[in-house]
Amino acid sequence: MGITAAGKTRIYNDSPNAHENVEYENPCANCSVRDLSFCNCLNNQELEELDAIVTHLEVPARAPIIDEKEPAEFLFNVTGGAVKLYKLLADGRRQITGFLFAGDFLGIAMKDNYVYSAESVNKTTLCRFRRTDLEEMVDNHAKLSKQMLNMASNELEMAQEQMLLLGRKTAKEKLCSFLLTLSKRAEKRGEAATPIYVPMSRADIGDYLGLTTETVSRTFTNLKRDRVIRLQEGSMIHLNDLEELEDHAEGL
Amino acid sequence: MGITAAGKTRIYNDSPNAHENVEYENPCANCSVRDLSFCNCLNNQELEELDAIVTHLEVPARAPIIDEKEPAEFLFNVTGGAVKLYKLLADGRRQITGFLFAGDFLGIAMKDNYVYSAESVNKTTLCRFRRTDLEEMVDNHAKLSKQMLNMASNELEMAQEQMLLLGRKTAKEKLCSFLLTLSKRAEKRGEAATPIYVPMSRADIGDYLGLTTETVSRTFTNLKRDRVIRLQEGSMIHLNDLEELEDHAEGL
DNA sequence: CGGAGCTTTGATCTTCCTCAAAAACTGTGG
DNA sequence: CCACAGTTTTTGAGGAAGATCAAAGCTCCG
Incomplete structure (x- = not known):
């Protein structure tokens, strides 16, 4: 249908x-x-x-x-x-x-x-x-x-980047990469780099990153605790430090 | 260089x-x-x-x-x-x-x-x-x-199939999918569907499938033991039953 | 106010990774 | 043709990241 x-x-x-x-x-x-x-x-x-x-x-x-x-x-x-x-x-x-x-x-x-x-x-x-x-x-x-x-x-380039993510990154690196990619795409559309609109469910994010809902949730919790991100109203997520996020996304 | x-x-x-x-x-x-x-x-x-x-x-x-x-x-x-x-x-x-x-x-x-x-x-x-x-x-x-x-x-289509593999398949499913894909591509080049030429190292296969060398090796050992494949001379691998392999690749 | 669905948290388990060492293979020179 | 050094593959033991199972909190709506 x-x-x-x-x-x-x-x-x-x-x-x-x-x-x-x-x-x-x-x-x-x-x-x-x-x-x-x-x-x-x-x-x-x-x-x-x-x-x-x-x-x-x-x-x-x-x-x-x-x-x-x-x-x-x-x-x-x-x-x-x-x-x-x-x-x-x-x-x-x-x-x-x-x-x-x-x-x-x-x-x-x-x-x-x-x-x-x-x-x-x-x-x-x-x-x-x-x-x-x-x-x-x-x-x-x-x-x-x-x-x-x-x-x-x-x-194709995005797909290759995603293969690197799926095959070789940790849960934390995956989630940071995801948020960063959303931020960069929002910028290309003329929106702000932060906060970003993240309308998809934890389950969707998990199925995109090759993780379970629970792992996505736990990783979000850790990122909040470490002051890397801050959840806001209406599915908005504030990225506290883009540079730091970039490092986390690459495993540095 | x-x-x-x-x-x-x-x-x-x-x-x-x-x-x-x-x-x-x-x-x-x-x-x-x-x-x-x-x-x-x-x-x-x-x-x-x-x-x-x-x-x-x-x-x-x-x-x-x-x-x-x-x-x-x-x-x-x-x-x-x-x-x-x-x-x-x-x-x-x-x-x-x-x-x-x-x-x-x-x-x-x-x-x-x-x-x-x-x-x-x-x-x-x-x-x-x-x-x-x-x-x-x-x-x-x-x-x-x-x-x-x-x-x-x-x-792009191959990349999407690979994302499914990397994000959601088990080691055994990954390796079976890999061998099957090689077989299908060999056929498209006019070669036989089996045996297939697999010139890449275990490390290369691991880095393609999001696994370690050791896991690739162990999974190969299991597939040999279960008579799914047979290693031959000169990096050739015989696929004993393509249908069975297809099922293993999909987790059936 | 109540219920369905989503998210978070906790406890436990499994798959795959890591570290280590033995075995097999490859190519080279004698 | 063989010896041997380097590399790759296999096997084993133990560990860790993330999955699974379970239950409690939230949120959003009617």
Whole structure:
């Protein structure tokens, strides 16, 4: 079951007052997260082409978005909220392979079938593209193709960093690396490096770092005790000393 | 120090009898691993363009090829042998992020500086390209760009599978998954699914699977005892039952 | 106010790591 | 072809990080 399931999603275009809002005339050109997204390489005319094939969606927390092994009909761009990507083993063990935030693209590494599942972490907004539509557009716009390659290259680098984390870091190093990465990504989106918004559960963090919920919780407790971090209201975490955190992340 | 270091590498073009061998007239067109490589999408004329920018190298076992953080001047295509890619932590802990074999490309995920190091496992042959040369060619040939995106996409999928392995699998599952992956890749290169050639050391395998040398060795011993595998001459490993191995790899 | 789900804490257990030494293999020179 | 030095692999004993099992606190909502 994907996000097309009835009752789980809302399509912006269906909203009763869409025609009243001038922004809906050129949604892509006026998109607030465009300069974070793959489409920032397109000019206004090309953005209109994109408008013609895009559907805007909003999904609640914990809504399935794609399912591993299902036909890869749609690709997405995250415009708000957060998404987790994950793979499962037969007995239910789960590995979260990444979190996506505003501006991140979902579906780069795609065959004819999805090779992982995706679920929203909190309330999330997405641009949805039919894969065939977007592929056609990529074929006709070399800069889009270059952009995609660039994004794939970045994801690959992040994946390699995550392999180092999963294979060789301790629980404390893993958690510090995670917080630091969230901080750096927030900065890239134009947000503050601290405090950072950490909407995912302890279980999600554990499944991302190759730890159990309990170990994540205990490690958080230790970091609080050692005044490395401070938990704040509304899932915000303050990082007391980025340099120190960097050292902890590398095992120094 | 990279493969350009004196005494470490031999450049085929420099071999004294290069002009005597008709194959050197159109090396790329006559390349034996072309249908495994990125360049299989090029026609004969384009292969000549490629010939103009390629250098053929041979490196012995355990030769450094690229070093993390050095300027990314060259990209490579592996034509024979095996290469390991790895990242290091400050205290020497190492994570091997992948092994490359004939037909595999080295350098997809590249910024201006290398983001990982690479070293030959055994005697290895490579095509070397200056990054600027290859990028220019990619810019002028849309099918090359598409090919690169495809390869990046495949690597990303492998990376995600490896994250699942590193984060959530047991030692036995890790080793079975590793052997099975080697087998499947050998098949893709047109080799037999078993026995498979496993030239890397126990330490390398450990650093790839997030285990110690000792644990790898012990797990091998168990697999031999349980008649899952049989070690043969010359680093060959016979897989007794691929289906059974598949089950062990998934924890079934 | 009450209940479901999430987080934290505690006690115990297991897998894998570490340290150590023996065994097997590799390549080299005599 | 063999001896031997260096390296890699295997095996063993003991230890530690993190997993598991269990229960108590919190939080968020209806």
